[in-house]
Amino acid sequence: MLLTIHDSNLRKVAFIDNNKQDTLNYFNDAWTRYLETGSSTFDFTVFKKAIISDVGKKRAYNSLNEKAFVSFRYKGRTYLHTIRKIEENEKVIKCYSINLNLELINEYSIPYKSPKAMSFKEFCEEMDLLNYTFLKIGINEVANKKISAEWEGSDTKLNRLLSLAKKFGAEIEFDTRLNADSSIKSFTVNVYHEHDDSHQGVGQISPKILRYGKNLKTITRTIDKTGIYNTVVPTGKDDKGNVVDIRGLGPWSVNNAKGEREFYQSGAALYAPLSMQMYPSTFTHSTGDRDQWTRKDMTVESSNPEVIRSTAYRELKKNCYPAVTYEAEGFADLEIGDTVKVYDDGFSPTLLLEMRVSEQVISFTNPRNNKTTFSNAKALENRLSQGIQQQLDRMIEEAKPYTIKLATDNGVAFKNGQGQTIVTPTLMRGNKVINSGWRWVVDGEIKATSPSYTVRAADISQKIVLTVSAWIDNKEVASEQLTLINTSDGTAGKTQYLHRAWANSEDGRDGFSTSSSANRRYFGTYTDFTEADSQDPTRYNWTALFDNVKGGNRNYFKNGRTQQINTESSETYDMRTFIFDDFWKNPDRLKPNYVRVAFEISLSPALAEDTQANVHFSASPWYKNQIILKAGVTTPQSFEFTIDLSNASETYKTDNVFIRFGTAHGFPANQTVTLENAMLAVGTNFLGYVKAIEDVETDINSKADQGLTQEQLNALNEKAGVIQAELEAKASADTLDNWIKAYKDFVNANETARVQAEKDLISASQRVSSIAKDLGELSDRWNFIDTYMSSSNDGLVIGKNDGSSSMLFSPSGRISMYSAGVEVMYISQGVIHIENGIFSKTIQIGRYREEQYHINPDMNVIRYVG
Structure with missing residues (x-):
C-alpha cells in the first residue's frame, strides 16, 4: 500500500511504499474504522532511513510532523488523515492520525435550544457545525424530518454532530475526496436513517455468508436479563x-x-x-x-x-x-456498516445470524492483525420444515470432503534393507468413518486392492512413494501419499576431495585447465573420493565468472507505474501494457529465459476462488506464461517470471503484452483490476522495477513545456542518469565482489590449496585493476539504493547507507566486519577472530572432522580423515 505524505497545504512532499527500496518504509500499521462515529484512525511507524531523494540534511522522514497529512487509496477511494500526534526516537517515527479536521475535533459548540421544529441541515447551520469546517451534507435520508431539541452543556462539534444524528434517529459517515493536485475536492457528511428492519443505514447488505471455521474463528453468545x-x-x-x-x-x-x-x-x-x-x-x-x-x-x-x-x-x-449479544472473532473483507449473514453449525440448533460491521482494523503490512467487530446481531428464524432440514443436513454432509488417515505399525524408515511395515488406511468424512475399497500404487503400477499393504525394506532402493486411493461405487473419492525410505551405513574413514577447474566456455571445453584461472570466464567444481583432478570437463559443474553479468534493469514497458481498468460485463477483456520498440532491437531477447516480466496486480472485489490467468505477447504464436490469482485477496499480488522467446524468429514483433480477464475466463463481472510496477526486461540480472528511460525523458520534456525551472530539469535528468549509472556500476561491483571472494579464498585456503589461491588472487587483482583509480589521499564512493562502496588509501569499504553494517578490506591484509560501528569479526595473518559463530555442516581441526550425522540431524559425529 502506497502512503502519500502532504504538507499543511496538502501538497505532496514524500511517499512511503514498502514495495520500493528507494522510499521510506512503514510497519506496525493499523487502520481502524468506527460505525458509531463515522470516522477512522490510521496509526503507523516509519523507519528513519536515508533515501536517494534526500538533499543534504533535509530528510524525507522530516516531512512526517504534526502539520502533515497522510493519504492512501483503498478499493477505489482516497482516505485522507491529519497527523495529530508524533512519537519519535533515534530510529523510528510513530504517527497517529484521524480522518477529521481540527475544527470538528477540538472546537466546542455552545448550549443551544431550538426555537421551533427544525431539519437536520438547519440545526447544523444554526450551531455552526458546517460553516467553518468546510463540511457539507451529502446524502441526507432524514431531510424531511423536523424535531425540537435542546443541549444544555458545551461539547465538541464532532460530539454535537453525533448527538444531533442520534436525536434524528440517524447514522453518519465522513467522505473526503481529493483533486489530482491533492487539494480538497469535497469534505462531506452523509446522513442515513438509522439501521432497522426497513432501513440499512451506513453500508450495504452483503451477499456473503460468513461461516464458523472459515471466515470466523469463533462466535460467543451472551444472554443477560440484568437490566x-x-x-x-x-x-x-x-x-x-x-x-x-x-x-x-x-x-x-x-x-x-x-x-x-x-x-x-x-x-x-x-x-x-x-x-x-x-x-x-x-x-x-x-x-x-x-x-x-x-x-x-x-x-x-x-x-x-x-x-x-x-x-x-x-x-x-x-x-x-434479555440482552442477547454475539461476539464474533475473525476478519471479513467488508465495509463499515455492511450487514452480513452468519452460519455457525457449532450450536444446536444451527445458529443463523444477521450482523453488522461496527468496527474494523486493517493492517496493510501484517494482515494477520486484521479484525472485524460485529454488532446489531439478530438471530434469524429457521423456518425450514423437518424434511427440508434433513435434506439440508444431508447436503451439508455430502459437501464435506473425504480424507484418508494412514497408520503404520513399524514407521516409514528402514536401514540396510531390514524390516517391514504394514500400512493401514481409514477413510473419513468429517468425523465419520466411511467404508470403501482401496487401491495401492507404486511408480504408476497397481500393487494391491487390499484393506492394508505391507512394505518390505528389501524392496526399497532408497525411497518409494506409496499412493493409496479410496473407491466408492467404482469412483475414486480421495487419495493420499506416503514416502518410505531405506538407508545404508556409509563407508567409514573415506576422504572427500573438492576438485576445481577453469575454462572459457559454458561447457568447460574451451580453455580447460585445472591449474590456471588466468583470463578464464567459467569456474567448475565437483567432489569425489579420488585425490587426482579429472581432465574430463563434463564432470564439473560450471559457473559463470566476472564478465558474464548481463543487464536486466532497463524497463521496456510504457507507463508501467500504474494502470486500472474495469471489465464491466465483458466475456473477454484484455488488459494491455505497451512495449517500446527498443525491446525488439535487443538481440538477447532470443536467448532462453532472458525475457523477464514482473508486476503487481490487485483485484476488487476479491475472487471467490483461486483463478488462472494468461499473460501473452499479443501476436501469434502467443508466447505466454500462466499466473494464479489468489482468492479472498484485494491487496497487490506480486509476480515475476520469464517468457521464453528463444524459438521466435528475429522478425517476430508485437506492440503489447496483455492479461486476459472476463466472465468467460472465470472472473466476475465489473472486476476492477489495478496493475502496478509493470517491468519488461532482458537479461539475467533482474533488480526490480524502474521507470522506462523513455518515460523519464517524456516527463522531462512535458515538464519543461510547462515552464519548469532549470533546477527542476536538472533533478529530472539526474534521476534518469541514476538508472543508467546503476547499470554501469553493476558490472564493476560484481567484479569487485569476485575479487573479494578470491581474497577470502586466499585467507581461508588450507595448506594444500594455498598456492592455487594465491594465483587466483593475483588474477582477480589484475582484473579489478581495470577499474582502479589513482586517488592518492582522496577517496571514491559509489552510492546504490540502500548500500554504498568506497575506496581510499585505507582500503575498500562496503556497507549500508544507514551505517548499520559495513566491511573494510585493508591493504595490510586485514578484513573487518562492523555492526553499528563496532568491529565484530576480522581476518588477519591467516586467523579468523569472531566471538560467536555457527557451523551448519562441518568443521575440521587437524585430522579430525566434526559434522552433522546424515541420518539423525540431532546428532553430531567426529571422523578421522587422515
Whole structure:
C-alpha cells in the first residue's frame, strides 16, 4: 500500500511504499474504522532511513510532523488523515492520525435550544457545525424530518454532530475526496436513517455468508436479563419547566408477527405484556397482574408527547427482553456498516445470524492483525420444515470432503534393507468413518486392492512413494501419499576431495585447465573420493565468472507505474501494457529465459476462488506464461517470471503484452483490476522495477513545456542518469565482489590449496585493476539504493547507507566486519577472530572432522580423515 505524505497545504512532499527500496518504509500499521462515529484512525511507524531523494540534511522522514497529512487509496477511494500526534526516537517515527479536521475535533459548540421544529441541515447551520469546517451534507435520508431539541452543556462539534444524528434517529459517515493536485475536492457528511428492519443505514447488505471455521474463528453468545423492565412511564418538560406526559395521546398498541399484542399504552405508561409473562417481577403469579410488572421512569428531552412516546417505545423495546449479544472473532473483507449473514453449525440448533460491521482494523503490512467487530446481531428464524432440514443436513454432509488417515505399525524408515511395515488406511468424512475399497500404487503400477499393504525394506532402493486411493461405487473419492525410505551405513574413514577447474566456455571445453584461472570466464567444481583432478570437463559443474553479468534493469514497458481498468460485463477483456520498440532491437531477447516480466496486480472485489490467468505477447504464436490469482485477496499480488522467446524468429514483433480477464475466463463481472510496477526486461540480472528511460525523458520534456525551472530539469535528468549509472556500476561491483571472494579464498585456503589461491588472487587483482583509480589521499564512493562502496588509501569499504553494517578490506591484509560501528569479526595473518559463530555442516581441526550425522540431524559425529 502506497502512503502519500502532504504538507499543511496538502501538497505532496514524500511517499512511503514498502514495495520500493528507494522510499521510506512503514510497519506496525493499523487502520481502524468506527460505525458509531463515522470516522477512522490510521496509526503507523516509519523507519528513519536515508533515501536517494534526500538533499543534504533535509530528510524525507522530516516531512512526517504534526502539520502533515497522510493519504492512501483503498478499493477505489482516497482516505485522507491529519497527523495529530508524533512519537519519535533515534530510529523510528510513530504517527497517529484521524480522518477529521481540527475544527470538528477540538472546537466546542455552545448550549443551544431550538426555537421551533427544525431539519437536520438547519440545526447544523444554526450551531455552526458546517460553516467553518468546510463540511457539507451529502446524502441526507432524514431531510424531511423536523424535531425540537435542546443541549444544555458545551461539547465538541464532532460530539454535537453525533448527538444531533442520534436525536434524528440517524447514522453518519465522513467522505473526503481529493483533486489530482491533492487539494480538497469535497469534505462531506452523509446522513442515513438509522439501521432497522426497513432501513440499512451506513453500508450495504452483503451477499456473503460468513461461516464458523472459515471466515470466523469463533462466535460467543451472551444472554443477560440484568437490566430488564416491561413498563415505562416517560415524561418531558415544556418551556416553563412544567412536566409533560403522554396521557393525552390516542390509543396505541403494537402486535408482533404472530398477531399477539406485544406493546400498548395505558394512561401515562407503556407496557410489554409478553415480557411480563415470561419475566415476572416476583417469584409467583399468585399476586395477580398488579405486582408482576417491572417499572422504569424515564425523562425525555422534549416537550412533544409524540416524541416522548416514540423515544420511550424504542427504549422499552430494547430492554423488555434479555440482552442477547454475539461476539464474533475473525476478519471479513467488508465495509463499515455492511450487514452480513452468519452460519455457525457449532450450536444446536444451527445458529443463523444477521450482523453488522461496527468496527474494523486493517493492517496493510501484517494482515494477520486484521479484525472485524460485529454488532446489531439478530438471530434469524429457521423456518425450514423437518424434511427440508434433513435434506439440508444431508447436503451439508455430502459437501464435506473425504480424507484418508494412514497408520503404520513399524514407521516409514528402514536401514540396510531390514524390516517391514504394514500400512493401514481409514477413510473419513468429517468425523465419520466411511467404508470403501482401496487401491495401492507404486511408480504408476497397481500393487494391491487390499484393506492394508505391507512394505518390505528389501524392496526399497532408497525411497518409494506409496499412493493409496479410496473407491466408492467404482469412483475414486480421495487419495493420499506416503514416502518410505531405506538407508545404508556409509563407508567409514573415506576422504572427500573438492576438485576445481577453469575454462572459457559454458561447457568447460574451451580453455580447460585445472591449474590456471588466468583470463578464464567459467569456474567448475565437483567432489569425489579420488585425490587426482579429472581432465574430463563434463564432470564439473560450471559457473559463470566476472564478465558474464548481463543487464536486466532497463524497463521496456510504457507507463508501467500504474494502470486500472474495469471489465464491466465483458466475456473477454484484455488488459494491455505497451512495449517500446527498443525491446525488439535487443538481440538477447532470443536467448532462453532472458525475457523477464514482473508486476503487481490487485483485484476488487476479491475472487471467490483461486483463478488462472494468461499473460501473452499479443501476436501469434502467443508466447505466454500462466499466473494464479489468489482468492479472498484485494491487496497487490506480486509476480515475476520469464517468457521464453528463444524459438521466435528475429522478425517476430508485437506492440503489447496483455492479461486476459472476463466472465468467460472465470472472473466476475465489473472486476476492477489495478496493475502496478509493470517491468519488461532482458537479461539475467533482474533488480526490480524502474521507470522506462523513455518515460523519464517524456516527463522531462512535458515538464519543461510547462515552464519548469532549470533546477527542476536538472533533478529530472539526474534521476534518469541514476538508472543508467546503476547499470554501469553493476558490472564493476560484481567484479569487485569476485575479487573479494578470491581474497577470502586466499585467507581461508588450507595448506594444500594455498598456492592455487594465491594465483587466483593475483588474477582477480589484475582484473579489478581495470577499474582502479589513482586517488592518492582522496577517496571514491559509489552510492546504490540502500548500500554504498568506497575506496581510499585505507582500503575498500562496503556497507549500508544507514551505517548499520559495513566491511573494510585493508591493504595490510586485514578484513573487518562492523555492526553499528563496532568491529565484530576480522581476518588477519591467516586467523579468523569472531566471538560467536555457527557451523551448519562441518568443521575440521587437524585430522579430525566434526559434522552433522546424515541420518539423525540431532546428532553430531567426529571422523578421522587422515
